[in-house]
Amino acid sequence: MTSASVRVPARQQSIRASNLALAYRLVLDAPTPVSRAALAAATGMTRATAGALADALLAAGLVAEVAPPPASSAGRPATGLVPASTGWAGLGLEVNVDHLAACVVDLTGAVRHQVSIEGDQRGRGPGPVLADLAELANRAAADLAATGLHVAGAAVAVPGLVRSTSGRVLRAPNLDWQDVDVVADLTPRLPVTPLAPAVGNEADYAALAELAADRGLRDFLYVSGEIGVGAGVVFDRRLFTGSRGWAGEIGHVTVEPGGDACRCGARGCLETVAGLDALRAPTPDAAVRAGAGLGRAIAAAVNLYDLDTVVLGGAYAGRPDLEESVRAALTEHVVSAGWAPVAVRRSGLGGTAAAVGAATSVVHGIHADPAAWEARA
Numbered sequence: 001m002t003s004a005s006v007r008v009p010a011r012q013q014s015i016r017a018s019n020l021a022l023a024y025r026l027v028l029d030a031p032t033p034v035s036r037a038a039l040a041a042a043t044g045m046t047r048a049t050a051g052a053l054a055d056a057l058l059a060a061g062l063v064a065e066v067a068p069p070p071a072s073s074a075g076r077p078a079t080g081l082v083p084a085s086t087g088w089a090g091l092g093l094e095v096n097v098d099h100l101a102a103c104v105v106d107l108t109g110a111v112r113h114q115v116s117i118e119g120d121q122r123g124r125g126p127g128p129v130l131a132d133l134a135e136l137a138n139r140a141a142a143d144l145a146a147t148g149l150h151v152a153g154a155a156v157a158v159p160g161l162v163r164s165t166s167g168r169v170l171r172a173p174n175l176d177w178q179d180v181d182v183v184a185d186l187t188p189r190l191p192v193t194p195l196a197p198a199v200g201n202e203a204d205y206a207a208l209a210e211l212a213a214d215r216g217l218r219d220f221l222y223v224s225g226e227i228g229v230g231a232g233v234v235f236d237r238r239l240f241t242g243s244r245g246w247a248g249e250i251g252h253v254t255v256e257p258g259g260d261a262c263r264c265g266a267r268g269c270l271e272t273v274a275g276l277d278a279l280r281a282p283t284p285d286a287a288v289r290a291g292a293g294l295g296r297a298i299a300a301a302v303n304l305y306d307l308d309t310v311v312l313g314g315a316y317a318g319r320p321d322l323e324e325s326v327r328a329a330l331t332e333h334v335v336s337a338g339w340a341p342v343a344v345r346r347s348g349l350g351g352t353a354a355a356v357g358a359a360t361s362v363v364h365g366i367h368a369d370p371a372a373w374e375a376r377a
């Protein structure tokens, strides 16, 4: 019998749930294994209460117990709790214009499976693309069976505008997708999981992966360079998604008024000079034009939001040649640059950051509400 099925008043249950979340958070954030006594001291709970919460987290498979280090003094050394590396895991999937990807992240945040396939997805239509994506997902789930991990839920990264309440892709201009119900199409093809799949913007998920990888980051702009160009905006280590979830469409900021036609219908958007198609154009100034346009669009974001760091991700991560012109544009266009230059760095996560971020978002959901997972152990 699980504690969730014990008849206790609702208020008492919610206090227990928030105490359980607090205890779990301490174990997740601690650099070393946490003993039950340390858990009690850090939370102000009694030893008995903290011990009961530790037992509940263990029973739910959310933490594991590790042996104490060799005793350096007399007395019985305590075992410590660490996040479990078996049990539940998050599945991240990515549809992009020139690749599909899948990855699995466990409760410790480690990537346990990663695969991507190159291939132009334009003109294929959502059905065949999502069928291929589901095949990657099922392959990932089958691979996990031997490792003691099970998929808790999936999140799908797409290069477009997503309605956050329903997961519908309203528009992905470079895939030519309009109003695609990814959840309805994908759910019957995915491994059965306790959580329904979520859908989000690829640059937002990639920014989440960047956050998880670097605890020193606080306020930054993550710019994802693919065929399209997207951004994730992070304030105080939280993703800013805007009032309807559509913030970060930096690819459609005008950088060359009256310039080339964009897939969105406007002219001179950043994507038309700094998307991969433009970057790969065999003209001698393609990289210079891309870097300058990118820098101008980023400068506008920095002037608006006072972000101190820019992370260049996606294909930009492998293009050191863009950095100099981005920096030059930031020096010219950011009004505060003379006092505090904006740090520009390239992401170390490679091309699958969005899939990693999507998987991480599933894991974060488990981290935030451990009580919901007790009955599912």
Ligand SMILES: [Zn+2]
Binding pocket: 251, 252, 262, 263, 264, 265, 266, 269, 271
């Ligand atoms: Zn556009």
